[in-house]
Amino acid sequence: MNPKEPVVQSIYTENERIVDMGTNEGIQLQWGRGGAKIIDLEGRAVVPGLIDSHLHISSVGINSQELDLTNVKTTDELLDSIEQWAVNMKPGEWILGRGWDENVFPNRRIPSIEELDKVSLNTPLFLPRICGHAFLVNSTALKICGYHPNMNIPYGGTIVLDPITKKPNGLLLETASTIISKHIPEKSYEQLKSALQAGLKQATSLGLTSIHTNDPNYLGGARQTYRLFDELINHDGVGPRSNLLIDYDYLEEMKNAEMSTGYGNDSLRIGAIKLFADGALGGRTAHLSEPYQDDPNNVGNAMYDKEVLFQLIRNIRLQDMPVAIHTIGDQALIDVLDILDQFKPTKYRDRLIHVSILSEHLIHRLKSPHRIVDLQPKFVSSDYPWIEDRLGKQRAGFAYPFKSLLDKGVISAGSSDAPIESLNPLLGIHAAVTRRKAGETHAGYNVQEKLSMYEAFHLYTVGGAYATNEENLKGTLERGKLGDMTVLSHDPFRMEDPDELLLTDTEMTVIGGEIRFQR
Known part of the structure; x- marks a missing residue:
């Protein structure tokens, strides 16, 4: 994903960073002495470490211990x-x-x-x-x-x-x-740590080297969430690098703890403050500008009056922090953008999560160096064809318009929203490229919105780095950046059929030049 050197044979890392890259012969001649460790991948493909820009990793772990x-x-x-x-x-x-x-x-x-x-x-x-x-x-x-x-x-x-x-x-x-x-018995600290550890290990086994995860509501608040991640990631070396989205309810707790966006290190940082503007399409609670096709008296739910939402975002800005706002319906997004336009951006990008139902005008409004959208390509394969019943064919044509977003220059990142969808990033990439379920053979839903393999991987690498203002640190493989790499059993860019992604395994997950998972 580095345009200057799109394909190389060898990469040399030292002290977590990429030092050099080039041909096998050149790199071995320059760096192969002095006990350097050489790993021969025997023709397997390496891509920049995959990044999931929105999920709930503790819930992934908790779910593994509950009724699935x-x-x-x-x-x-x-x-x-x-x-x-x-x-x-x-x-x-x-x-x-x-x-x-x-x-x-x-x-x-x-x-x-x-x-x-x-x-x-x-x-x-x-x-x-x-x-x-x-x-x-x-x-x-x-x-x-x-x-x-x-x-x-x-x-x-x-x-x-x-x-x-x-x-x-x-x-x-x-x-x-x-x-x-609020009446469900709370889990013990050790139970929560065990569940979080299970989720982090699963993420690493699927090739994820970084995740942006929203967990305080599952893990007992903001400070305890940070403590659990810190013990597992920084002390025990478990899991991928993690950027923590913090729910608005814990904004005051963050202030009292003197923790803000950017707090932490390259392995663990505090991210944006999470808000919900509306609900979901499945339960008809996503806030639409026009009624649901299959429920003509319903436009969904706004989580807050616009005046209240304005005040919440103002409180976040008073702590100089960015927002990460769940917006699925088009009316929810309109309301959020109307409010964000009234505030000066912070040095970190605001995040619009999901943006499932759009229009050409809304896509134009999303284009900004200070905003990024967190997309979930797997929603396409899960929500079609029933989403057409909810919205009607015409509006469903603007559901999940990934190609339009990229073509219009909207900064975009890829994610799973796990456990709502599978944590496996290759399934998200497959959905972005094919716009259909695994096993289906038709051309796909809204084929004009299909992404190329390169564009889909871009969402889960470069896009994920932009979401946390770390584009100079990760997202591509180039000198000076972190040595985060995902090793795949098959080369996605040589596949004749994108369904080969479904047969592709993560062979190795490398974080900071260190092998954290090997199949």
């Missing part, structure tokens, strides 16, 4: 999975997990609270949807939280009621989940 519903394909299968898990529950424990997606069910039916009660065996249940914006709960969980019809629900949240009985049907949307989640 990502592969459930029917309503009955979902209920069976809950029932089998409930059998092993001890008194006081909760059934926790995530990943269900009714859009892949043949009938798209979400189970009723009566069905959930029957299979959960009086054990409290809390199961976020794959998007993390809708939640299944049972009667036991509602009883624990003291639910009653006149209960005060946080702004932007909804307890969905049965249209006949006017009682909860087991589905909560957005911030309504907090009435339940």
Whole structure:
């Protein structure tokens, strides 16, 4: 990804940095003496260390220890999975997990609270949807939280009621989940550390050398989150370099701890302050400028009044920090950009996360040296074709317009939003290039928005470096930059068929010239 030297045979690193690069013969002649360690990759391909610009790595680890519903394909299968898990529950424990997606069910039916009660065996249940914006709960969980019809629900949240009985049907949307989640027993420090370690190791095994991750809500606040990452990364040498997105709720905690964007070292830094402007398309809570095609009276949810959102961003700017804002619907993005335009940028770029539904005008507004968009290419293969039911064909034509963004000069980075999508960056790259699911053979959805292999890898290397203002430190392989490299079993730039990416393994993950993973 270095235009001056796009392909080389050998790279020499020392003290975490790339010192030299060139031909095998030239590098060995210059640096091969004095006990230098030589690693022969036997023809495998090396790319700059892959970067995931938005995920929740602790949740990836926690999910590995809870009920995984990502592969459930029917309503009955979902209920069976809950029932089998409930059998092993001890008194006081909760059934926790995530990943269900009714859009892949043949009938798209979400189970009723009566069905959930029957299979959960009086054990409290809390199961976020794959998007993390809708939640299944049972009667036991509602009883624990003291639910009653006149209960005060946080702004932007909804307890969905049965249209006949006017009682909860087991589905909560957005911030309504907090009435339940605050009653779930907290994990111990060691349990959290174990889960985080599992997530970090998984990231390294998939070739990720850097991640930008949002975790304080899972790990007990901003300072404890930093401490856990510091112990694992800086002291134990576990996992990729990490840039920590901090939720707005911990802004005051950051100020009191005198921690701000850029705090840390090359392996671990504090990043931007995370906010949510709206919800998700799956649960029809993404904030749209026009109603949903399949729900004409609904435009989704704004998480805050515009005046409140202005004040939140102002508070962030008073600490001279950038924002990282979840915006999926076009109206949410309009509201956010209207507010950001009123503030002077910081030295770090503001981040617009997802920007799923756009227009030509909005793409133009995103072009700025002070803004970057965090894209999730895998959303394309997960959301089509049902997204056309939500939006209609015309609007769906402007869903995930990656090529248009790049062609218009919008600074863009690639990510997974794991655990919502697979942590494997090659699956995201495959989705960006093909715009279809693995195993499908059609031309792809909105083929005009396909990326070339080079453009897709650019998102996960150069783009990821720009997201944290580290473009002079990582993202390309060139002299003076960090020796972060991902070694692949096949050369993506020589593939005749991009589906070969699905058969490609990470052979080795190199961070600062040190092998952190080897298959």
